[in-house]
Amino acid sequence: MEPLAKVRVRISELIAGSEVPEDPRHSANTLEWLLKLEPEADDALQLAALGHDIDRAVEVSKVLRADFSDYDDFKAAHARHSAEMLLEILQQCGVGDPTLADELSRLVCLHEVGGDARSDLLVDADSLSYFDVNLPLYRDRNSREETLRRCLWGYRRLSKRARIIVAELHPPGAELALMMAEVVIRADKWNEPFDRRPESIS
Numbered sequence: 001m002e003p004l005a006k007v008r009v010r011i012s013e014l015i016a017g018s019e020v021p022e023d024p025r026h027s028a029n030t031l032e033w034l035l036k037l038e039p040e041a042d043d044a045l046q047l048a049a050l051g052h053d054i055d056r057a058v059e060v061s062k063v064l065r066a067d068f069s070d071y072d073d074f075k076a077a078h079a080r081h082s083a084e085m086l087l088e089i090l091q092q093c094g095v096g097d098p099t100l101a102d103e104l105s106r107l108v109c110l111h112e113v114g115g116d117a118r119s120d121l122l123v124d125a126d127s128l129s130y131f132d133v134n135l136p137l138y139r140d141r142n143s144r145e146e147t148l149r150r151c152l153w154g155y156r157r158l159s160k161r162a163r164i165i166v167a168e169l170h171p172p173g174a175e176l177a178l179m180m181a182e183v184v185i186r187a188d189k190w191n192e193p194f195d196r197r198p199e200s201i202s
Protein backbone atom coordinates (compact mmCIF):
# COMPACT_ATOMS: atom_id res chain seq x y z
CA MET A 1 0.00 0.00 0.00
CA GLU A 2 1.17 3.54 -0.79
CA PRO A 3 2.45 5.43 2.29
CA LEU A 4 -0.27 8.09 1.98
CA ALA A 5 -2.97 5.42 1.67
CA LYS A 6 -1.54 3.83 4.82
CA VAL A 7 -1.83 7.19 6.59
CA ARG A 8 -5.52 7.43 5.69
CA VAL A 9 -6.18 3.90 6.92
CA ARG A 10 -4.32 4.54 10.20
CA ILE A 11 -6.23 7.80 10.82
CA SER A 12 -9.56 6.05 10.17
CA GLU A 13 -8.61 3.10 12.40
CA LEU A 14 -7.76 5.39 15.31
CA ILE A 15 -10.87 7.54 14.90
CA ALA A 16 -13.03 4.40 14.74
CA GLY A 17 -12.06 3.90 18.40
CA SER A 18 -13.36 7.29 19.54
CA GLU A 19 -15.92 7.29 22.32
CA VAL A 20 -17.69 10.18 20.57
CA PRO A 21 -20.11 8.20 18.39
CA GLU A 22 -20.20 10.63 15.45
CA ASP A 23 -16.40 11.05 15.20
CA PRO A 24 -15.79 8.44 12.43
CA ARG A 25 -18.65 9.80 10.30
CA HIS A 26 -17.57 13.39 11.02
CA SER A 27 -14.01 12.66 9.87
CA ALA A 28 -15.10 11.17 6.53
CA ASN A 29 -17.82 13.78 6.09
CA THR A 30 -15.42 16.70 6.70
CA LEU A 31 -13.31 15.32 3.85
CA GLU A 32 -16.44 15.06 1.67
CA TRP A 33 -17.30 18.72 2.37
CA LEU A 34 -13.71 19.79 1.73
CA LEU A 35 -13.80 18.15 -1.71
CA LYS A 36 -17.17 19.73 -2.50
CA LEU A 37 -15.76 23.15 -1.59
CA GLU A 38 -12.40 22.53 -3.29
CA PRO A 39 -12.29 19.53 -5.66
CA GLU A 40 -8.56 20.11 -6.21
CA ALA A 41 -7.68 19.98 -2.48
CA ASP A 42 -4.17 18.60 -2.02
CA ASP A 43 -2.97 15.82 0.31
CA ALA A 44 -2.23 18.15 3.24
CA LEU A 45 -5.76 19.56 3.16
CA GLN A 46 -7.36 16.13 2.71
CA LEU A 47 -5.41 14.56 5.57
CA ALA A 48 -6.16 17.58 7.76
CA ALA A 49 -9.88 17.15 7.07
CA LEU A 50 -9.75 13.45 7.91
CA GLY A 51 -7.60 13.75 11.02
CA HIS A 52 -8.26 17.17 12.56
CA ASP A 53 -10.05 15.75 15.63
CA ILE A 54 -7.86 12.67 16.09
CA ASP A 55 -6.82 13.89 19.56
CA ARG A 56 -10.18 12.94 21.02
CA ALA A 57 -10.11 9.40 19.57
CA VAL A 58 -7.64 8.12 22.16
CA GLU A 59 -9.03 8.30 25.70
CA VAL A 60 -5.72 7.92 27.55
CA SER A 61 -3.97 10.80 25.82
CA LYS A 62 -6.73 13.19 24.77
CA VAL A 63 -6.72 16.82 25.88
CA LEU A 64 -9.25 17.33 28.67
CA ARG A 65 -11.64 20.26 28.88
CA ALA A 66 -11.33 20.12 32.68
CA ASP A 67 -7.64 21.07 32.46
CA PHE A 68 -8.41 24.46 30.90
CA SER A 69 -10.34 27.37 32.34
CA ASP A 70 -10.58 28.97 28.90
CA TYR A 71 -12.50 27.22 26.11
CA ASP A 72 -10.34 28.70 23.34
CA ASP A 73 -7.14 27.54 25.10
CA PHE A 74 -8.63 24.05 25.34
CA LYS A 75 -9.52 24.04 21.64
CA ALA A 76 -6.02 25.25 20.70
CA ALA A 77 -4.43 22.46 22.78
CA HIS A 78 -6.79 19.90 21.17
CA ALA A 79 -5.75 21.13 17.72
CA ARG A 80 -2.01 21.02 18.57
CA HIS A 81 -2.28 17.50 19.96
CA SER A 82 -4.16 16.32 16.86
CA ALA A 83 -1.34 17.79 14.72
CA GLU A 84 1.32 15.99 16.79
CA MET A 85 -0.51 12.68 16.45
CA LEU A 86 -0.80 13.11 12.67
CA LEU A 87 2.92 13.86 12.36
CA GLU A 88 3.65 10.65 14.25
CA ILE A 89 1.38 8.71 11.88
CA LEU A 90 3.18 10.20 8.85
CA GLN A 91 6.48 8.97 10.28
CA GLN A 92 5.13 5.53 11.15
CA CYS A 93 3.77 5.14 7.60
CA GLY A 94 7.02 6.22 5.95
CA VAL A 95 5.88 9.58 4.57
CA GLY A 96 9.07 11.63 4.59
CA ASP A 97 7.88 14.78 2.81
CA PRO A 98 8.68 17.68 5.18
CA THR A 99 6.59 20.15 3.15
CA LEU A 100 3.52 17.94 3.50
CA ALA A 101 4.19 17.38 7.21
CA ASP A 102 4.63 21.09 7.93
CA GLU A 103 1.50 22.08 6.03
CA LEU A 104 -0.61 19.31 7.58
CA SER A 105 0.53 20.38 11.05
CA ARG A 106 -0.11 24.07 10.32
CA LEU A 107 -3.61 23.39 8.96
CA VAL A 108 -4.65 21.17 11.85
CA CYS A 109 -3.34 23.69 14.40
CA LEU A 110 -5.57 26.32 12.73
CA HIS A 111 -8.65 24.14 12.19
CA GLU A 112 -10.67 25.85 14.92
CA VAL A 113 -9.80 29.43 14.00
CA GLY A 114 -8.64 29.60 10.37
CA GLY A 115 -6.83 32.76 9.31
CA ASP A 116 -5.81 32.16 5.70
CA ALA A 117 -7.55 30.79 2.60
CA ARG A 118 -6.50 27.17 3.15
CA SER A 119 -7.22 26.95 6.87
CA ASP A 120 -10.51 28.83 6.34
CA LEU A 121 -11.49 26.10 3.88
CA LEU A 122 -10.86 23.50 6.58
CA VAL A 123 -12.89 25.52 9.09
CA ASP A 124 -15.78 25.64 6.60
CA ALA A 125 -15.60 21.89 5.90
CA ASP A 126 -15.42 21.06 9.63
CA SER A 127 -18.31 23.37 10.53
CA LEU A 128 -20.48 22.23 7.62
CA SER A 129 -19.96 18.66 8.78
CA TYR A 130 -21.00 19.62 12.33
CA PHE A 131 -24.34 20.83 10.96
CA ASP A 132 -24.62 17.93 8.50
CA VAL A 133 -23.65 15.04 10.81
CA ASN A 134 -22.94 15.97 14.43
CA LEU A 135 -25.81 18.27 15.40
CA PRO A 136 -28.55 15.71 16.27
CA LEU A 137 -26.10 13.60 18.28
CA TYR A 138 -24.70 16.66 20.04
CA ARG A 139 -28.27 17.60 21.01
CA ASP A 140 -28.82 14.07 22.41
CA ARG A 141 -25.91 14.62 24.83
CA ASN A 142 -26.47 18.29 25.67
CA SER A 143 -29.18 20.74 26.69
CA ARG A 144 -31.02 22.87 24.16
CA GLU A 145 -29.19 25.94 25.47
CA GLU A 146 -25.74 24.35 25.10
CA THR A 147 -26.62 23.06 21.61
CA LEU A 148 -27.77 26.54 20.58
CA ARG A 149 -24.48 27.97 21.89
CA ARG A 150 -22.49 25.36 19.95
CA CYS A 151 -24.47 26.08 16.78
CA LEU A 152 -23.93 29.83 17.08
CA TRP A 153 -20.21 29.32 17.65
CA GLY A 154 -20.01 27.04 14.60
CA TYR A 155 -22.20 29.22 12.39
CA ARG A 156 -20.21 32.36 13.15
CA ARG A 157 -17.06 30.60 11.94
CA LEU A 158 -18.57 29.94 8.50
CA SER A 159 -17.76 31.93 5.37
CA LYS A 160 -20.64 33.58 3.50
CA ARG A 161 -20.49 30.80 0.95
CA ALA A 162 -20.77 28.11 3.63
CA ARG A 163 -23.66 29.94 5.34
CA ILE A 164 -25.62 29.65 2.10
CA ILE A 165 -24.88 25.90 2.02
CA VAL A 166 -25.94 25.43 5.66
CA ALA A 167 -29.31 27.02 4.86
CA GLU A 168 -29.93 24.10 2.50
CA LEU A 169 -29.16 21.46 5.14
CA HIS A 170 -32.34 20.55 6.94
CA PRO A 171 -31.65 19.03 10.36
CA PRO A 172 -34.07 16.30 11.47
CA GLY A 173 -37.03 17.31 13.63
CA ALA A 174 -38.87 20.53 14.32
CA GLU A 175 -36.74 21.50 17.34
CA LEU A 176 -33.45 21.57 15.42
CA ALA A 177 -35.06 23.27 12.42
CA LEU A 178 -36.33 26.04 14.72
CA MET A 179 -32.97 26.23 16.43
CA MET A 180 -31.19 26.76 13.12
CA ALA A 181 -33.64 29.53 12.24
CA GLU A 182 -32.79 31.16 15.58
CA VAL A 183 -29.06 30.74 14.90
CA VAL A 184 -29.32 32.56 11.58
CA ILE A 185 -31.24 35.44 13.19
CA ARG A 186 -28.87 35.70 16.16
CA ALA A 187 -25.61 35.12 14.31
CA ASP A 188 -24.80 38.77 13.78
CA LYS A 189 -26.01 39.91 17.21
CA TRP A 190 -24.04 39.27 20.37
CA ASN A 191 -26.39 38.85 23.30
CA GLU A 192 -25.96 36.97 26.55
CA PRO A 193 -26.38 34.16 27.44
CA PHE A 194 -25.89 32.59 24.02
CA ASP A 195 -22.58 34.25 23.24
CA ARG A 196 -20.51 32.31 25.73
CA ARG A 197 -18.36 29.58 24.27
CA PRO A 198 -19.94 26.13 24.13
CA GLU A 199 -18.86 23.89 27.00
CA SER A 200 -19.07 20.40 25.59
CA ILE A 201 -15.90 18.80 24.30
CA SER A 202 -17.20 17.42 20.99
Ligand SMILES: [Fe+2]
Pocket residue numbers: 026030052053126
Ligand atom coordinates in the same frame (compact mmCIF):
# COMPACT_ATOMS: atom_id res chain seq x y z
FE1 LIG B 1 -14.23 18.55 13.68
